[in-house]
Amino acid sequence: xxxxxxxxxxxxxxxxxxxxxxxxxxxxxxxxxxxxxxxxxxxxxxxxxxxxxxxxxxxxxxxxxxxxxxxxxxxxxxxxxxxxxxxxxxxxxxxxxxxxxxxxxxxxxxxxxxxxxxxxxxxxxxxxxxxxxxxxxxxxxxxxxxxxxxxxxxxxxxxxxxxxxxxxxxxxxxxxxxxxxxxxxxxxxxxxxxxxxxxxxxxxxxxxxxxxxxxxxxxxxxxxxxxxxxxxxxxxxxxxxxxxxxxxxxxxxxxxxxxxxxxxxxxxxxxxxxxxxxxxxxxxxxxxxxxxxxxxxxxxxxxxxxxxxxxxxxxxxxxxxxxxxxxx
Ligand SMILES: Nc1ncnc2c1ncn2[C@@H]1O[C@H](COP(=O)(O)OP(=O)(O)OP(=O)(O)O)[C@@H](O)[C@H]1O
Numbered sequence: 377x378x379x380x381x382x383x384x385x386x387x388x389x390x391x392x393x394x395x396x397x398x399x400x401x402x403x404x405x406x407x408x409x410x411x412x413x414x415x416x417x418x419x420x421x422x423x424x425x426x427x428x429x430x431x432x433x434x435x436x437x438x439x440x441x442x443x444x445x446x447x448x449x450x451x452x453x454x455x456x457x458x459x460x461x462x463x464x465x466x467x468x469x470x471x472x473x474x475x476x477x478x479x480x481x482x483x484x485x486x487x488x489x490x491x492x493x494x495x496x497x498x499x500x501x502x503x504x505x506x507x508x509x510x511x512x513x514x515x516x517x518x519x520x521x522x523x524x525x526x527x528x529x530x531x532x533x534x535x536x537x538x539x540x541x542x543x544x545x546x547x548x549x550x551x552x553x554x555x556x557x558x559x560x561x562x563x564x565x566x567x568x569x570x571x572x573x574x575x576x577x578x579x580x581x582x583x584x585x586x587x588x589x590x591x592x593x594x595x596x597x598x599x600x601x602x603x604x605x606x607x608x609x610x611x612x613x614x615x616x617x618x619x620x621x622x623x624x625x626x627x628x629x630x631x632x633x634x635x636x637x638x639x640x641x642x643x644x645x646x647x648x649x650x651x652x653x654x655x656x657x658x659x660x661x662x663x664x665x666x667x668x669x670x671x672x673x674x675x676x677x678x679x680x681x682x683x684x685x686x687x688x689x690x691x692x693x694x695x696x697x698x699x700x701x702x703x704x
Pocket of ligand 1: 391411412413415416417418419
């Protein structure tokens with residue numbers, strides 16, 4: 377087990393941010409942590425990374441207790457958080473070198489490790505360039521490389537791609553997935569993007585400090601509903617009658633489309649086409665729509681994740697602005 381928590385809790389005065397959560401993440405898993413703003417995700421991840429003490433409960437990361445063995449926990453994990461923390465005036469390579477010194481990476485393996493990681497995140501050609509000349513996605517990839525320099529067993533990513541455009545997000549993810557494949561790393565991440573959550577082996581959805589659902593993306597989607605097959609034919613009335621009598625239940629119509637719900641949309645669509653063709657009814661158009669993780673999120677939290685994305689971007693913008701002010 378890589379992450380094991382028991383009734384992990386944290387309060388800030390009157391506010392109970394995390395209310396006794398139990399999490400068990402296996403080695404090599406990519407585990408997603410979703411939830412509306414203020415659900416308690418950052419508080420949880422900070423406790424797991426030993427940046428914040430729990431009020432009660434316990435957590436063991438890579439075999440080390442977060443309170444009693446915090447230094448060992450830190451050595452065994454890599455962290456990529458929302459706030460960019462690279463030195464803009466140093467080159468990519470210098471940033472990594474600096475991190476090696478902090479973590480006392482053995483001198484004789486430093487250069488090799490830096491080379492390997494720059495290659496892994498596709499930045500070997502830009503190694504000598506100052507980070508301030510990098511795009512947002514390149515910076516985030518460099519942060520991922522830096523988080524892996526000391527060969528952690530678990531990588532924590534807190535909204536690793538917030539504020540990046542969709543193409544850059546895909547590129548960051550392509551590198552993270554390659555890395556997972558080549559190293560067997562455990563990845564624990566928070567995200568507001570549902571397409572990213574789809575990459576996860578399992579997902580926990582948190583709301584008001586509690587875990588309200590935990591399962592594979594597929595199982596979560598099945599929980600909220602069935603697939604919907606929509607089709608149009610050259611003879612709608614007769615098709616409706618045929619399908620209703622075959623299924624022995626009325627079918628729904630949406631304008632010219634006939635809608636049929638079922639567990640396995642692909643198989644249902646194939647069966648419907650067969651049935652209608654046998655009855656000499658021509659099928660013009662078929663689509664299968666599976667429930668999305670967005671549906672799951674709304675079902676469980678009563679809020680759309682799209683609002684959360686906007687909120688997350690705003691927060692990042694505000695943080696960057698306040699960092700700028702501090703520098704000046
Ligand atoms: N340092 C703090 N002091 C007081 N309250 C805090 C502190 N940090 C978090 N909280 C409160 O704890 C609750 C959970 O916050 P947290 O940042 O963990 O949520 P989150 O799920 O990460 O939200 P977001 O998606 O907005 O980042 C919120 O009500 C927040 O206001």
